[in-house]
Amino acid sequence: MKICIFCSANKDIDPDFFTLTEELGRWAAKHHHSIIFGGVNQGLMECVAKGAHEAGGQTIGIIPRVVEQSGRISDFVDVEILCDNLNDRKQLMEDKADVFIALPGGIGTLDEIFTVVASATIGYHDKKVILYNMKGCWDSLIALLDDLQTRGFTRKKWEDRIRIVHSLEEIDQLLNN
Template sequence: MKICVFCSANEQIDAEFFTLTAELGKWAAENGHTIVYGGVNQGLMECVAKAAKTAGGRTIGVVPTKVEETGRTSDYVEIEIPCDNLTDRKQLMMDQSDVFIALPGGIGTLDEIFTVAASATIGYHHKPVILYNMKGFWNPLIQLLDELDCWHMIRGDWQQYIKVVDSLDEIKQLI
């Protein structure tokens, strides 16, 4: 299975996020899964790819030209898929992946989560999006989604499209 990981490319974040991310990358590799990610050599992106490659796994990096131009492409990208921009990157990641796991991240991660989930709501695919709620990181987003649901701004149950898990064991159960 190809597991797309959306996550932060920042270094100055909670150290436990790196530990949990490395566990995910290692588990994926040990179970024959390929990691699809943004291909950046920083933050949780670098961490998940390094863990997967170190454990003998495969990685696919979908790398925008701006990342290449600034020399931030990870050495742990095994297969590089170049793209022009972030819109292309999201589409290529969707095309390449069977499931999406969102680790802690910022604006880019939110953009990726909602692009994939919105595509599922109108039937472009039936691939799950999983929020890995490390240390309660996604609690504010979960609360917002529940509020949107209360206001009837979401058709159906948002949890049909976005699953929430608190541990790697729960990810293993879903995958």
């Protein structure tokens, strides 16, 4: 399975997120899954790629040219796919991935999550989107989604498109059912 990881490229975040992210990368490799990610050598992006790569897994970096030109490509990218911009990156990720897992992240991660979910909502695909709620990092987003649903702004239950997990064991169960 090709698992696309959406996550932070920042380094000044809770160290536990790095530990859990590297574990996810190793878990993916152990289960013969490939990791698709943004290809950047910073933050959780670098961490998940390192975990997967060092455990013998394959990593696929979908890399905007501006990242390539700035020299910020991860050393742990096995397959480089260059693209023109962030919109191209998201489309390539959506096309190539079997499932999406969102780790802690900011505006870019939110953009990626909702682009994929919106595409599924109108019928472009039926791929799973998983929020890995490490240390409650997505609790506020979950509350917002609940509020939007209560107010009638979502056509269906948002949980039909976005699944919440708190551990690798839950990811494993979700992907194997």
